Amino acid sequence: MAIIRASCIDCGELELTVADVKVRTSSADDTSTYYFRCPHCEMVMVKPVASRTVDMLVRAGVQSTVWHMPAEIKERPSGPMIDHDDLLDFHELVHSDDVMEAITGSVDVSEVMAKVARSQAEVRLDSDHDLQGTND
Numbered sequence: 658m659a660i661i662r663a664s665c666i667d668c669g670e671l672e673l674t675v676a677d678v679k680v681r682t683s684s685a686d687d688t689s690t691y692y693f694r695c696p697h698c699e700m701v702m703v704k705p706v707a708s709r710t711v712d713m714l715v716r717a718g719v720q721s722t723v724w725h726m727p728a729e730i731k732e733r734p735s736g737p738m739i740d741h742d743d744l745l746d747f748h749e750l751v752h753s754d755d756v757m758e759a760i761t762g763s764v765d766v767s768e769v770m771a772k773v774a775r776s777q778a779e780v781r782l783d784s785d786h787d788l789q790g791t792n793d
């Protein structure tokens with residue numbers, strides 16, 4: 658069986674078998690990487706590899722796969738950007754009693770978000786009231 662010499666950034670030079678190494682080639686730009694799990698520290702090493710070396714590795718029996726960019730990478734978001742208030746609303750929603758109903762769809766999420774927004778407005782009013790109270 659062929660021995661493949663590779664290196665781990667922590668453990669140094671290694672001798673691996675063809676079963677230890679895998680090659681991936683991107684369909685987008687035809688670049689390839691090989692990867693393996695270091696038998697000593699168990700860290701996964703991923704390194705670029707030239708196409709002629711890919712050919713040699715595959716001839717030796719290394720498993721080779723072609724991967725494709727996920728379609729989502731070409732999606733462009735539409736609508737307004739998420740801002741800090743949206744994150745706070747989401748945080749309130751996740752911690753509200755209605756979260757399971759919102760997730761399962763048995764409650765209209767917009768109603769829950771409106772309820773959260775109303776409760777935040779009440780909090781702001783309360784804190785405004787407190788601030789006014791300290792000024793007296």
Ligand SMILES: [Zn+2]
Pocket residue numbers: 665666667668669695696697698699700
């Ligand atoms: Zn290692």
